[in-house]
Amino acid sequence: MDIVILAVVIALVAIGAISGLVVGSRKKKQLPSPPPPSAPTITAPPAEPHVGDEAETPRDEPRRTIEEVGLPEAEQAVETPVAVEGPVIAEPAAPEIEIPEPTAGRLVRLRARLARSQNSLGKGLLTLLSREHLDEDTWEEIEDTLLTADVGVASTQELVERLRERVKVLGTRTPEQLRTLLREELLTLVGADLDREVKTESGLETPGVVMVVGVNGTGKTTTTGKLARVLVADGRSVVLGAADTFRAAAADQLQTWGERVGARTVRGPEGGDPASIAFDAVKEGIAESADVVLIDTAGRLHTKTGLMDELGKVKRVVEKHGPLDEVLLVLDATTGQNGLVQARVFAEVVDITGIVLTKLDGTAKGGIVVSVQRELGVPVKLVGLGEGPDDLAPFEPEAFIDALIGD
Incomplete structure (x- = not known):
């Protein structure tokens, strides 16, 4: 009888040992192996899914225990915190003050630009006045030239009459004489003696x-x-x-x-x-x-x-x-x-x-x-x-x- 009881006890001990080995092996398979000391673990943030991508099942990542987290030393913990200054944004630079070009003689300096667009009027008139015979058709062409240049009806008639009189008195006409004549008459028409000053002084204490x-x-x-x-x-x-x-x-x-x-x-x-x-x-x-x-x-x-x-x-x-x-x-x-x-x-x-x-x-x-x-x-x-x-x-x-x- 004692021999039977002893055999049963030995059988139970053997079964328990075998069960422990099985459970132990299963637990070892579920735990990931720790990384070697020479290769530190680098945890990268998971990539964001793009439109149309399937959501990926999150993977288990190693976690550190509280013993593995380094805590600050006592002296460092009581130090006065240092404020972090934000980036200094520079104020926009003031616009650079320009020095304008002097006004004296400005129109003379711009004469070439003016002449390019206005020369057709002067050249047209001089060409017509240089004809050997100034008949009625020619004077009508002179009128048309002036009207086309926006001189106006009244001013055109006045200028043509004055030109007729002076050409008749002048007789033979050289190009230089015609140019001088036309210049004088146009200056009279424009008004060379008018006051063209821009009044910017009040004569008082005010601007x-x-x-x-x-x-x-x-x-x-x-x-x-x-x-x-x-x-x-x-x-x-x-x-x-x-x-x-x-x-x-x-x-x-x-x-x-x-x-x-x-x-x-x-x-x-x-x-x-x-x-x-x-x-x-x-x-x-x-x-x-x-x-x-x-x-x-x-x-x-x-x-x-x-x-x-x-x-x-x-x-x-x-x-x-x-x-x-x-x-x-x-x-x-x-x-x-x-x-x-x-x-x-x-x-x-x-x-x-x-x-x-x-x-x-x-x-x-x-x-x-x-x-x-x-x-x-x-x-x-x-x-x-x-x-x-x-x-x-x-x-x-x-x-x-x-x-x-x-x-």
Whole structure:
């Protein structure tokens, strides 16, 4: 009996040992083997799935026990934390102040550019006047040439009559005599004795105030900025008033022009009251002891009544500070006789004191100078001859006529 019990005990012990070995082997197979000491484990972030990719089943990654995580030393833990400064963002650099080209003789320097577009008028007239027999057909061709150049009907008839008389008295005509004759008559027509100075001095303690008017699209705001350069080149300090509040880009455009020459621009919200901005601009000019305040106005021509009310209000408000010294009308020379319609409307609304002819190069016709002066009774004071910042020049009749008829 004892032998049977002993055999059963030995059998149970053997079965237990075998079961332990099996369980142990299963556990060893489930645990990953630790990496060798010489090759540290690098854990990379899982790649993000792309559109259309199947989601991948996450894999088990080794985790460290709390004993394996290194803790900071006591001295390091009580040290004062150091603030990490963010990146320093540099302020935008102030725009570099430009030195405009001197205005003295500017039109003479631009004569070659003017001559390229205007020479056809002068050459055409000289060719016709050089014919041996000046019959009625020839004089009609001379009239057509002048009308095509936008000289205007009344001015053309006046010039042709004077040329007829002088050619008859002159008799034999040399090319040089004809050129001298034509130059004298065109100078008379343009008005060499007119006062073409832009009035920028009030005679009081307040700055001179110049209001710039004209239809949008004629280069009015650009002309105001270029005029600021002309004044700065002549040693004047300028404040700009962006009173064209109905065109979103007008104030930004004017401010850019001002920043180039160091002129301050007074502006308001889009759609704001133009008269209020004009008032603030003159007030700022007085505070800064500026020499000149230039006010750019809106160029809408929806109704004459609305235009009159708006410009009239600007004029009245500005004159609370002092007199309005100059009102310049900007006209696009390429519009020819159509531009005279716009000129008449503005002349009825405000007292125009001077004209600025833009885009006088290219396809422009030089005769517009004559016709617009005769129409409005005020002189052309400035001409724009290109897209460059210094292409606005004081109008000089002699230089203009010389470019018109060529050498």
